[in-house]
Amino acid sequence: MTSPADTEEAATKPNYLKMLLADPLAFIAAIVLLVVAFIAVFGRQLAGPTATQGDLALSRLAPFSTDHGWQYFLGGDLLGRSLLGRLMVATQTTMSVSVPVVLISLVIGASVGMWAGYHRGWRETLAMRIADVVLSFPSLLMAVVVLYIFSPSIASIIAILAVTRIPVYLRTARAESAELQSRVFVDAARTFGTPSGAIIRRHIFPIVLPTLLTVATLDFCYVMLAESSLSFLGIGVQPPDVSWGLMVAQGRDQLRTQWWLSVLPGLAIVITTVSANLLASWVRLATDPGQRWRLTTPRRRRRRRAVPVLEA
Amino acid sequence: MLLDVHGITKSFAVPKGRLRALDGIDLHLEKGETLGLVGESGCGKSTLARTLMLLERPDAGTVRFGGVDPFALRKTDLQRHRRRVQMVFQDPYASLNPRLTAAEIIAEPWRTHKDLFKTARERAARVRELLHLVGLRPSDANRYPQEFSGGQRQRLGIARALALGPDVVICDEPVSALDLSVQAQVLNLLNELQKQLSVSYLFISHDLSVVKHVADRVAVMYLGRIVETGTTAEVFENPRHPYTKALLSAAPSLRRADREKKEKILLTGELPSPIDPPSGCRFRTRCWKATDQCATPPPATADPATPGHIAECHFPLSLTAV
Amino acid sequence: MTDIGMKVDGLTVDLHTPRGTVRAVDGVSFTAHRGRTLALLGESGCGKSMTAQAVVGLLEPIAEVTGGSIDIDGEDLLTVSRKRRRQLAGPALSIVFQDALTALNPVVKVGVQLAEPYRIHRKMSAKAARAEAIELMRHVGIPEPESRADSYPHQFSGGMRQRLLIAMAVALSPKVLIADEPTTALDVTVQAQILALLARLRKEHDMAVILITHDLSVVAEEADTVAVMYSGRIVETGPVDQVFEDPRHPYTRGLLESVPVDAERGADLSSIPGSPPDLFSIPPGCPYQARCPLVMDVCRTSRPALVKTGDRAVACHAASASGSEGVSHAA
Numbered sequence: 006m007t008s009p010a011d012t013e014e015a016a017t018k019p020n021y022l023k024m025l026l027a028d029p030l031a032f033i034a035a036i037v038l039l040v041v042a043f044i045a046v047f048g049r050q051l052a053g054p055t056a057t058q059g060d061l062a063l064s065r066l067a068p069f070s071t072d073h074g075w076q077y078f079l080g081g082d083l084l085g086r087s088l089l090g091r092l093m094v095a096t097q098t099t100m101s102v103s104v105p106v107v108l109i110s111l112v113i114g115a116s117v118g119m120w121a122g123y124h125r126g127w128r129e130t131l132a133m134r135i136a137d138v139v140l141s142f143p144s145l146l147m148a149v150v151v152l153y154i155f156s157p158s159i160a161s162i163i164a165i166l167a168v169t170r171i172p173v174y175l176r177t178a179r180a181e182s183a184e185l186q187s188r189v190f191v192d193a194a195r196t197f198g199t200p201s202g203a204i205i206r207r208h209i210f211p212i213v214l215p216t217l218l219t220v221a222t223l224d225f226c227y228v229m230l231a232e233s234s235l236s237f238l239g240i241g242v243q244p245p246d247v248s249w250g251l252m253v254a255q256g257r258d259q260l261r262t263q264w265w266l267s268v269l270p271g272l273a274i275v276i277t278t279v280s281a282n283l284l285a286s287w288v289r290l291a292t293d294p295g296q297r298w299r300l301t302t303p304r305r306r307r308r309r310r311a312v313p314v315l316e317a
Numbered sequence: 318m319l320l321d322v323h324g325i326t327k328s329f330a331v332p333k334g335r336l337r338a339l340d341g342i343d344l345h346l347e348k349g350e351t352l353g354l355v356g357e358s359g360c361g362k363s364t365l366a367r368t369l370m371l372l373e374r375p376d377a378g379t380v381r382f383g384g385v386d387p388f389a390l391r392k393t394d395l396q397r398h399r400r401r402v403q404m405v406f407q408d409p410y411a412s413l414n415p416r417l418t419a420a421e422i423i424a425e426p427w428r429t430h431k432d433l434f435k436t437a438r439e440r441a442a443r444v445r446e447l448l449h450l451v452g453l454r455p456s457d458a459n460r461y462p463q464e465f466s467g468g469q470r471q472r473l474g475i476a477r478a479l480a481l482g483p484d485v486v487i488c489d490e491p492v493s494a495l496d497l498s499v500q501a502q503v504l505n506l507l508n509e510l511q512k513q514l515s516v517s518y519l520f521i522s523h524d525l526s527v528v529k530h531v532a533d534r535v536a537v538m539y540l541g542r543i544v545e546t547g548t549t550a551e552v553f554e555n556p557r558h559p560y561t562k563a564l565l566s567a568a569p570s571l572r573r574a575d576r577e578k579k580e581k582i583l584l585t586g587e588l589p590s591p592i593d594p595p596s597g598c599r600f601r602t603r604c605w606k607a608t609d610q611c612a613t614p615p616p617a618t619a620d621p622a623t624p625g626h627i628a629e630c631h632f633p634l635s636l637t638a639v
Numbered sequence: 640m641t642d643i644g645m646k647v648d649g650l651t652v653d654l655h656t657p658r659g660t661v662r663a664v665d666g667v668s669f670t671a672h673r674g675r676t677l678a679l680l681g682e683s684g685c686g687k688s689m690t691a692q693a694v695v696g697l698l699e700p701i702a703e704v705t706g707g708s709i710d711i712d713g714e715d716l717l718t719v720s721r722k723r724r725r726q727l728a729g730p731a732l733s734i735v736f737q738d739a740l741t742a743l744n745p746v747v748k749v750g751v752q753l754a755e756p757y758r759i760h761r762k763m764s765a766k767a768a769r770a771e772a773i774e775l776m777r778h779v780g781i782p783e784p785e786s787r788a789d790s791y792p793h794q795f796s797g798g799m800r801q802r803l804l805i806a807m808a809v810a811l812s813p814k815v816l817i818a819d820e821p822t823t824a825l826d827v828t829v830q831a832q833i834l835a836l837l838a839r840l841r842k843e844h845d846m847a848v849i850l851i852t853h854d855l856s857v858v859a860e861e862a863d864t865v866a867v868m869y870s871g872r873i874v875e876t877g878p879v880d881q882v883f884e885d886p887r888h889p890y891t892r893g894l895l896e897s898v899p900v901d902a903e904r905g906a907d908l909s910s911i912p913g914s915p916p917d918l919f920s921i922p923p924g925c926p927y928q929a930r931c932p933l934v935m936d937v938c939r940t941s942r943p944a945l946v947k948t949g950d951r952a953v954a955c956h957a958a959s960a961s962g963s964e965g966v967s968h969a970a
Binding site: 357358466467468469496497498499500501502504505508509523525526527529530563564566567568569570571572573575576581583584587588 | 682683796797798799826827828829830831832834835853854855856857859860861880883893894895897898899900907908909910911912914915
Binding site: 188189190192193194195196197198199200203207208211212292293294295 | 395
């Protein structure tokens with residue numbers, strides 16, 4: 006029924022790099038994200054002085070020409086600074102706001118959500134009511150109020166955005182956890198006397214995680230836009246510092262004449278979000294043993310592939 | 318006596334009142350024996366199993382395991398107790414975490430009971446032994462549940478239940494999700510394991526032919542009570558509670574000889590709600606022998622010839638001529 | 640002989656799955672006679688339910704009928720127009736599903752659901768159809784049908800819901816009734832009631848009943864003819880008494896021996912080794928070869944045809960070899 010070769014294939018531990026190479030879209034997404042991460046760390050040094058000190062002669066320079074050096078390949082802004090350089094500098098600010106926001110709200114929301122969903126009862130009710138209260142405030146309005154009271158620093162932006170995004174993860178984690186805790190394999194773990202924390206870590210978290218990652222990648226986009234709204238209102242990122250969202254906002258007035266001023270930073274947001282999303286859906290497949298074959302089996306071979314079922 | 322359950326009751330709050338899942342259950346289990354627990358859906362079998370697994374705490378009554386009340390145990394003693402009672406679940410698809418390999422599933426209980434093995438090498442060796450014991454191959458260790466057939470999955474579930482070396486294994490409908498040809502393999506395995514390890518089984522099933530094959534003694538449940546107990550032969554050959562007789566007659570038989578011998582009893586009416594069960598004998602609303610007397614609690618009567626064969630009935634069948 | 644209710648010939652169903660195309664039903668032929676019960680017997684994945692779905696035209700979108708014919712009164716269900724097929728659903732052919740709770744609409748009163756066949760096919764008024772529906776409920780043994788007609792499906796017990804489903808199926812007195820595992824979800828005492836009901840209705844309406852089940856004992860009690868399926872094919876067919884007394888296919892024999900009838904307590908049951916082949920890896924030759932005690936070289940290369948001897952037929956090289964020479968040449 007099943008050839009020995011199949012047995013070997015199934016018995017080996019998953020090779021994530023090989024699976025990543027097998028999915029070209031996810032592979033490109035991973036490269037893009039690596040590049041973004043690299044620029045976020047080293048962008049300021051790489052961009053050089055043209056990113057901060059403009060040459061008014063190059064103001065509103067059109068993109069896609071190398072006449073003024075590679076820095077000006079994507080054109081110049083109103084003050085004649087290189088747009089490419091500005092984008093690279095902005096990457097750092099954008100990432101240092103959105104990544105912590107997403108991570109903090111993910112960790113807190115997921116932990117509380119899984120705990121609430123696993124135990125049900127009053128814990129669930131309490132967690133959900135608090136989440137409802139947070140969600141019922143218009144989150145941007147809350148941010149505006151808080152940031153007017155406190156000084157608008159990166160740390161306070163992160164804190165306020167993280168608080169408003171926690172319910173998103175909390176609700177997702179709670180729903181999945183509540184469903185999982187009634188599964189028979191969780192009951193089985195209870196019969197061994199496994200403590201609830203260990204059951205959540207072992208049986209709930211790994212199954213909820215891919216869903217949370219997908220939510221997180223979508224939320225990433227939301228956070229970047231929320232940050233740009235705050236920046237546009239003058240209570241977010243403060244000039245001369247700049248973020249992608251702020252660049253989109255600042256360039257809006259010139260959309261008819263100098264479209265690249267807001268379209269190119271907008272493109273950066275879209276490309277990053279889409280890449281993160283593609284990678285998240287790859288992670289969903291790669292971490293699920295039942296779906297993994299979709300990545301390890303080339304499309305043309307599937308027709309002939311046997312599902313490994315051995316005699317009992 | 319390994320396990321002795323006396324008078325346990327358990328009820329749940331539901332929107333319409335209290336659902337009385339268990340209403341005074343008495344049963345006992347000896348070392349190395351199999352007690353078959355038979356009853357239809359909603360009779361309380363699963364609640365009983367969950368109570369014995371300490372997943373539910375009874376409202377009243379006592380559970381003694383080797384003379385000890387597990388519900389009175391403190392943390393470490395409780396963990397030690399849990400090793401002695403393990404469970405095989407009905408659905409071999411839902412009861413195994415799809416993200417874990419066979420070896421991880423079998424070793425799962427040891428993550429909580431860390432003192433059983435000192436080294437990873439010992440654990441791996443024990444996993445191989447258990448795989449061998451349930452008829453799986455060493456190379457199956459790194460496979461995921463979905464790569465196995467239903468029968469193999471149930472073997473895996475059995476291996477996991479044996480991982481802590483239990484004295485009692487509660488088998489909750491262990492073969493009812495399996496195809497007939499595979500069902501026999503798993504029943505044979507359970508039988509073989511009992512001979513080797515002298516474990517006791519509480520074997521819950523709705524399939525009378527399976528219970529007849531595996532059980533030494535049988536307990537028949539109806540609406541939260543055990544209405545008849547006795548040795549398998551006594552209960553199947555000479556049922557004394559009308560419900561048992563109806564249940565046996567309703568099961569279709571394969572052989573023509575059995576069919577011709579059998580008197581068909583078609584029960585009328587519906588199973589009463591466990592929220593508001595009938596007073597006295599639970600079965601009186603559907604029983605063809607019921608009289609006004611049945612509204613009072615029925616006595617547990619033993620057959621003089623076979624004292625262990627007890628039926629809770631005012632008019633047990635073999636004492637009053639049918 | 641009795642009237643023929645339906646004749647299925649060479650029915651073949653392919654499944655187009657993400658992993659490739661597989662054959663789930665492979666040249667299945669049978670004849671259902673009116674007033675009789677034909678059982679399609681097999682284990683999960685053998686194609687028995689897929690056969691039923693193909694016959695009633697309710698296949699999943701990934702499944703495709705790629706061959707054969709389904710003949711009722713001279714009309715081939717596979718070639719008639721969609722409109723004609725809809726007209727035949729009900730008066731000619733109907734089905735009872737396993738899961739009565741999902742087969743009934745949860746937000747429509749049962750009286751309205753049961754009236755539907757009359758309104759659609761007989762163009763009755765709502766009032767007249769309701770009267771028929773109440774009569775129908777009484778007919779299938781639902782107590783107090785007048786008041787219960789205004790209840791919703793979840794207010795009925797599992798057995799009563801199954802009765803409702805059966806009522807709906809027999810509303811227009813079909814020639815052929817397909818019952819797909821009608822009692823699998825039910826307790827034994829309820830199963831006995833439902834099987835008794837089906838038997839009574841079959842006689843009263845002179846229906847051909849096709850009973851799809853995995854339960855050998857149910858087949859033994861209820862069916863006249865049995866067709867044993869394995870890996871999408873019929874491997875043995877004939878009158879139930881004969882097939883169960885003297886099974887000719889090793890699979891049928893293995894199944895019968897697996898039933899714990901009177902094996903000694905503690906004694907090993909005879910069992911079939913292994914499990915059925917996956918649809919993706921059905922070997923050439925006989926699909927049962929890997930589990931068969933009688934396997935021969937020819938079984939690995941050539942697929943045994945269903946060879947007819949009198950009322951019975953079997954698809955097995957070993958059975959044909961031991962039978963008459965003339966029969967095996969005819970294959």
